[in-house]
Amino acid sequence: MAFLSLPLEIQVMVISRVSSIGDLAALSQSCRSIRRLCDMKTRERCYQIRVDPKDCSINKTFDLVMEILKIPKLGNYVREIVQTREPSMEHHYVQTAEQRELSAGDRDLLRAAVRKAGFAGSQESAVLNMLMQNTTKPPGETREPEPFRFPNTAYGYDHGQIHGTFIAQALAAILISVSPNLESLVMTQPFSLFPGFYRGGERPQDDDVHFPLNRLLRRANASPASTAYLQNLRKVYMIVDDRKSDDRFYMAIDFLECATLFDRLPSIESISTDALCDDENGEARIVLEPRSSNISRIHINHSALPTIFLVSLIQSCKVLREFQYTIGGRCVLGGWSAPFNAKTFIKSICPHKDTLEVLDIDAEDNMHYFHPSCFEEGRVDQEIDQRALESDNDDDDEHQMLRSFSSNSGSLKEFRALRRLSVGIGFLVYFVMGVRENNEPRQPFLLPETLPESLEYLCIRGYEKGKCKLWDTHIDALVTSFVSGSSGIKEITGIEETIPNSEDVEDPDNDEDLLWIPIYSVDD
Secondary structure, three states: OHHHHOOHHHHHHHHHHOOOHHHHHHHHOOOHHHHHHHOHHHHHHHHEEEEOOOHHHHHHHHHHHHHHHHOHHHHHHOOEEEEOOOOOOOOOOOOOOOOOOOOHHHHHHHHHHHHHOOOOOHHHHHHHHHHOOOOOOOOOOOOOOOOOOOOOOOOOOOHHHHHHHHHHHHHHHHHHHOOOOOOEEEEEOOOOOOOOHHHHOOOOOOOOOOOHHHHHHHHHHHOHHHOOOOOOOOEEEEEOOOOOOOOOEOEEOOHHHHHOOOOOOOOOOEEEEEOEEOOOOOOOOOOOOOOOEOOOEEEEEOOEOOHHHHHHHHHHEOOOOEEEEEOOOOEOHHHOOOOOOHHHHHHHHHHHOOOOOEEEEEOHHHOHHHOHHHHHOOOHHHHHHHHHHHOOOOOHHHHHHHHHOOOOOEOHHHOOOOOEEEEEHHHHHHHHHOEOHHHOOOOOOOHHHHOOOOOOEEEEEOOOOOOOHHHHHHHHHHHHHHHHOOOOOOEEEOOOOOOOOOOOOOOOOOOHHHOOOOOOOOOO
16 A cells, blocks of 8 residues: 555644544554554544533543643544533623642643633633533532523523533633644534624623633634634534523524634634524624625525525625525424515625535525416516515615625526525526516526536426426426436436425424424533
8 A cells, every 4th residue: 555655754644634534434444554543442532522511521521621631632633522502691600619629730731721722811710710610510509490491582591500501611612722623613602692792782801701612712713813723623513402492493593693703714614503593683683794704605404584694694705605595394483484585695696606506595485476476477576576675674784785786686597606506496497587687678598598507416396397387398498408418417306206395384283293303402
């Protein structure tokens, strides 16, 4: 094997660049010497570290932190950190008596790590105090039964939950700072659950540690060039589900603010979430700075969001390569729905015609203007504009953002990098028709003529033959082109067998089988 002829230090460097634990496991089976270098038993233990605010987890994670501090190369094995407890809005950390007993040397190592992570002065003292707790129950406290918590509220915590949240954040922050190859973060919102916490009031003072994970991320994102950690972070998954909320409903976190914790990092690519809805009052929503974010892949699934929310994320991207938004899997609290404005959305992605590679929109159940009769009578644009007027609000920042791209125009064929497209039949036909300034008249067309040459995969949702003559005409032409081989598309789904559009769950009590099950559950 040519690999074995390389100098040992080169072999070690190559192995360290393999991020997939599966690929490493396969490589380790090739020969005995590579197996020793891969050290799979240790790598598997360090590859993903879960930080839960439970006594057993806290102590296990603390022991691993100390092990990394004593053997720094172990930090190179950490690729993903999962932190699963969100803060409460009305509590700050109160230092309590230390519960751990460390040797003088171990304590010096821990203090040095806290300082290296950027915590100084009173911040250093507070974070160190959090790390020196070995139980979520503060000294002198008696744990009370945990009260019921209503959906989308920030109440109902006992002192053990609150105390454990700070400890878990401190552990996660130090772990991040000693894991230079960290690629993935799975976490809850690291600041107050109340949306707009910082924007609604004053930010905490510099000497107030508040939530250490939040502090660490903001500091790194504000000055990534001067930060040693988070240089290789590529993807972030925001956990929306809260352990004390009713997980049958969509839930709100300040997702736009969360994006600003990572969007300037040098290697960041994607941010994802599930089961998200907007703040019910809409007061906390911000408009992100245009063309400021390094995030290029956005995946928001099983969610219920207004179009302006999605547009703000899109407009913030310097480059957009993937965008996925799907509804369904949860019930909407209060019975409202999140209408989707196809025209506004298409105009917002027009600046990314040369970079967008993957687009997946499954929200056609909330695009009621795509009824077959609207297409056959040529009044789709009028219906969209009318519904946009009815749902208009008075937010000046949002109006300014909408005006900034109101003159954008384009059609599906102009998206020259698009390889994979998954949309409803109505959205597809409207997209190929294109949006034009002042609703300029469109020339007659057939679907195969209006698809980008780069397209390799097409998924059409909600198509039923015979439901709309116009749609049938387009699909028949598409099939003919595909069968003849004149199309560059390699795979089409949703023609012979209908793929249903996703829908919000109307009755979660009787439709439990339709509820989305979280990938990362928030453990008790």
